[in-house]
Amino acid sequence: MILKDSKLLKIGLIASIFLLFSSILYSEEIDLDLASDDFDLLEDLSFEEFEADIEISDEFKISTETETLESISGSPITIEGSDTFSGSIIQSLVFGIENPGPFFKRNSRGLERIRTNINLSTKGEVFSNLKYKFGGLVRFDWGDWQGEKFRFGGNSTEFSLKDVYLDFYPSNNIWIRIGNQIIARGQFDTLSISDTINPRDLSIPAQGELSEFRQHVPAILVNFPLSDFKIEVVVTHNAKANNLGKVGSSFDPTALFQGLAVPGGSPLVPVYLKPSNQTELFARLNYSFNGGDFSVVFSDENLNQRNLKAINATTLSTELSFGFDRVRMLGLSGNLARGNYLFKYEGAQLSSMPIAGKDPTALPWHKRDQSILGLGIDYSGVDNLTLGFETDIKFTKDHTNDLSGSKTSVGQSIQARWTGLNDLLMINGTLSRLNSEKSVISSIAANYNIRDGLSLGGRLVQYHANSATDSFYPYKNQDVIMLSTEYSF
Numbered sequence: 001m002i003l004k005d006s007k008l009l010k011i012g013l014i015a016s017i018f019l020l021f022s023s024i025l026y027s028e029e030i031d032l033d034l035a036s037d038d039f040d041l042l043e044d045l046s047f048e049e050f051e052a053d054i055e056i057s058d059e060f061k062i063s064t065e066t067e068t069l070e071s072i073s074g075s076p077i078t079i080e081g082s083d084t085f086s087g088s089i090i091q092s093l094v095f096g097i098e099n100p101g102p103f104f105k106r107n108s109r110g111l112e113r114i115r116t117n118i119n120l121s122t123k124g125e126v127f128s129n130l131k132y133k134f135g136g137l138v139r140f141d142w143g144d145w146q147g148e149k150f151r152f153g154g155n156s157t158e159f160s161l162k163d164v165y166l167d168f169y170p171s172n173n174i175w176i177r178i179g180n181q182i183i184a185r186g187q188f189d190t191l192s193i194s195d196t197i198n199p200r201d202l203s204i205p206a207q208g209e210l211s212e213f214r215q216h217v218p219a220i221l222v223n224f225p226l227s228d229f230k231i232e233v234v235v236t237h238n239a240k241a242n243n244l245g246k247v248g249s250s251f252d253p254t255a256l257f258q259g260l261a262v263p264g265g266s267p268l269v270p271v272y273l274k275p276s277n278q279t280e281l282f283a284r285l286n287y288s289f290n291g292g293d294f295s296v297v298f299s300d301e302n303l304n305q306r307n308l309k310a311i312n313a314t315t316l317s318t319e320l321s322f323g324f325d326r327v328r329m330l331g332l333s334g335n336l337a338r339g340n341y342l343f344k345y346e347g348a349q350l351s352s353m354p355i356a357g358k359d360p361t362a363l364p365w366h367k368r369d370q371s372i373l374g375l376g377i378d379y380s381g382v383d384n385l386t387l388g389f390e391t392d393i394k395f396t397k398d399h400t401n402d403l404s405g406s407k408t409s410v411g412q413s414i415q416a417r418w419t420g421l422n423d424l425l426m427i428n429g430t431l432s433r434l435n436s437e438k439s440v441i442s443s444i445a446a447n448y449n450i451r452d453g454l455s456l457g458g459r460l461v462q463y464h465a466n467s468a469t470d471s472f473y474p475y476k477n478q479d480v481i482m483l484s485t486e487y488s489f
Helices: 006-018 037-041 253-260
Strands: 084-096 110-127 130-146 149-171 174-181 217-226 229-237 268-272 279-289 292-302 307-313 318-323 326-338 341-355 366-382 385-396 408-420 425-433 440-451 454-464 480-488
Touching (some): 253 268, 253 318, 341 385
Parallel strands (some): 268 318
Antiparallel strands (some): 084 110, 084 480, 307 318, 341 366, 385 408, 408 425, 425 440, 440 454
16 A cells, blocks of 8 residues: 555554454455445455354254355354354455545545454354354444544444344254344355345445345244255345445445535435335245255345435435335256366346336336346366356346346456465455446455464455446545454454
8 A cells, every 4th residue: 555645654554553453354246236236246255155154963964055154264262062152353444545526525545444343253052952143243443534534533333233043953854043144045256146135235345344244134044855955935024225335435325316416515315215014035945966056046025225216305405215126036046066167057037126217316217027147157277276257147128218228238257366375375356347337346355364363464446437327437436455454263
């Protein structure tokens, strides 16, 4: 990171002290549209495998899809019996290398945030067939951008519950989980097509830690076998929506509607509405075979991304009301491993998807059925190197010229990950073109394990958008350099 003045050098010195405590977790996803559900596709899981967090009695284990590493890495501490306690401290520093413009709070190049995340988790068993997990996150921001520079003080602390659930095994083949949880069933690193149960935290897209990417939902999950298949049924209630940036932040969602701002300073104020039906249903039929698996998915759900529903302009402000849309989805997903190749696919048929017009403020948005197909391949035949390619094709039925986008649109992503020094060093790069537009997101990241439980990381994230019609155009100058450390225990 290049700091040209003495004040920034002092900040860099202070920040380097914080870097003794924790490390980077990769994240970036693509196919972004801030005004539609595509905005939840900006985080990148960087080839990391989801860690299974399903513990069953010593006599058996239920084979299920691996779940997102939502809590902690590192070796857990045994408290008593089978109870364990684990945690991590992540210290991050983010420096903006461009001038975002006057619409955003940080309107020039400079230090954007210094943040500490503390993850704590404990799990154990009440009985041999009844287990529990309890975890939470404390987030502490050391300062904020005020006036023309970053200032320490005015600190904010947030606490949120993560995994809070009970696992019950009434028999060797039936698994029931009740509580706040993550249910990750996607095949891709950079696409989210049929994996829609959990909303995302997109307040700092492409910059957040993996442990904060998927948002926990209150749910009941039931998993049981039927002949050679597995059936999984999930019911959620009050699952909420994608978490977007605050007004004035680097990814203020109202930036897409700057044209509505009244000259003279009348602000844009987002109003988030609740869904008329807060209960959602997801069902999945899975078949595993040698070298792969195949799933059929059905859902009756609220889109995770709220869309514009109403505009109310007054002399004091312009209120933008964002609400939910109810859709039904029939999807499929699966993978096939052959030698050094891993083939992946996901598809979904969505009913009554909201599609904005050429002018997104023209309300109401149109409803159209939409089909999405994602295909991907990973190749690991070169020592220490994994290469990946993913593409998604979106088809909108009955598309007309007054709608945004096109009838058929395509997005692509290329990824590469190299590991060396006995797996102590990892370098990861991603280049993604967003679906239906010319916006491109690129990133390169490095992570080094100093010793067990302690690592250092750095990442450069750049956003490219040349057309004012691209959904990412307002954020094209939010390029950042990130430094972080992680201490896990």
